[in-house]
Amino acid sequence: MGTFMSKTITIDGQVVPFKEGQTIMDAAMAADVYIPHLCHNPEFTPHGSCKLCTVKVNGRNVASCTMPAVEGQQVLSDTLELNDERLSLTQMLFVEGNHICPSCEKSGNCQLQAVAYYLGMMSPHYNHFYPQREVDASHPDVLLDRNRCIYCELCVRASRDVDGKNVFGLSGRGIGSTLVVNSASGLLGDTNLAATDKAMQVCPTGALLKKRQGFTVPIGQRIFDHHTIKDVQLGDKHE
């Protein structure tokens, strides 16, 4: 190990080493400690918006995906209190969009659903908003269904930082936020997005789907049918 990995934090009492510059989430994932998250993907700059990865550090709540690991931090993550808060956040995500799992192609492979399974969500609890959201089917190979968007900005980050196309952006604030498309018409069909783009591989929900792929994997063989999101994300450090 040497001095390079000599610094440590503890997560739920477990000693976890970290390198300078790593976040608590980075250190946790490297040590096979699962902290639930949706807007975080280790391939991209942290966004810190979904707050599912909130942990308690020395008594204060912080987003573990953006909080740098610092020598001696005592982190609490897998506690009843924090998991209850994560469950409430997940339930709010369900009711503020239109997440109708039985009709969604992403069902069984959806991270929002999988996190809800992991947290034992038996119902969305809160009153549903049933918001009016636009569907954009103008692209020949891609469907954008804003009903399922959770504003994680992963497609925004992937299109900007990896694809170099800047196809997506978030517009508006709070409950008025929408995922917008960077073309004069505002339609996906008028952009240079390709179905092979990185932006098409990162959506945690069924908001961005490749056309003509629906229901090709039978129920029982989908990613989260038999494996929790914890096992999947620790297993290969992300799909």
Place this chain on the structure above:
Amino acid sequence: MSDPKLKVRIATCSLAGCFGCHMSVLDIDERLLGLLELIEFDRTPLTDIKHCGPCDVGIVEGGVCNAENVHVLKEFRKNCKVLVAIGACAITGGIPAMRNNIDLWDCFQEVYQYEGGLEGGQVPNDPELPLPFDKVHPINEVVKVDYFLPGCPPSGDAIWRFLTDLLNGREPKLDYEMLHYD
């Protein structure tokens, strides 16, 4: 346990649902016979009893899409010690709630006037028909619900686990693979 006085009395109904959850109950298969030693049915689609009487457990499939749904649901809540929402529709509105972002009159016109092969093209307007709501709602937005059993439908195994937990006085708990929303 075959003494009727000791049996747990259960009522079930389907509101804005497809009866798929009721069909899934049949997937309990031969375990149904053992279950019938422990329970008896009040109002269900099987007994043809029209109104729910005093019961231990009420199991409601489907969301609330019209005025009649509300009356039935409130009767269940009033009469059942424990009320269970079964399936995606009762818990989230489900597939019927996909009409929630479409104007109700547009829905009616699409179904009764524009759809091909229709005679007359009239929107049904009989006073006996229940008043439809502009949106479909999960039942917990109308009455207090004690337990939720998600799935579209929940599997026979999930229903069996849930019922046997409940009948044995345990807090119902599903295994990971029994919990799904589709």
